[in-house]
Amino acid sequence: MDPAGKKNCTKILYADSDKSWTSKPCISAQRQADGSYLVDLAIRYEFPDDVKDEISNLKAADHVKERKLRIHFEATASTCTASVIARTYVPLDGTKHKPSRTGPVTCRKTTH
Numbered sequence: 001m002d003p004a005g006k007k008n009c010t011k012i013l014y015a016d017s018d019k020s021w022t023s024k025p026c027i028s029a030q031r032q033a034d035g036s037y038l039v040d041l042a043i044r045y046e047f048p049d050d051v052k053d054e055i056s057n058l059k060a061a062d063h064v065k066e067r068k069l070r071i072h073f074e075a076t077a078s079t080c081t082a083s084v085i086a087r088t089y090v091p092l093d094g095t096k097h098k099p100s101r102t103g104p105v106t107c108r109k110t111t112h
Contacts, residue, residue: 005030019054021047029073036074043067047092055092066090068097075109082107 009026025043032038044066047058070086083104088097 019048019050021045034074036072039069039071039073041067041069041071058092063092064089065092065094066097071105073107075107078109080107080109 005028007026007028009024012023012025014021014023023043023045025041027039027041029037029039045063047063067089068087069084071082072085073082074080081104084102087100087102089100090097
């Protein structure tokens, strides 16, 4: 990640049984004045037309069109903290962004 806010993206191909789909995750981080970071993550999913017939199965498996998260991250020499401060998703039917759970996430520092 680039702490100056530059967005980095990749494309991932998934396969499950006889179905496949792609996702395009993008991440960016902005260093804050206090040494903490705001991390933005957006993941857009693309399903082929033949999978769209199985929308109820995809919904049951928690699939969506897009997820967005904003995470506040801070680390010291021995510890770190992270919290999701904003989170939304776009349902498979393409309606508007919907808010989702926010709150602390697990953060663990390891030494190499």
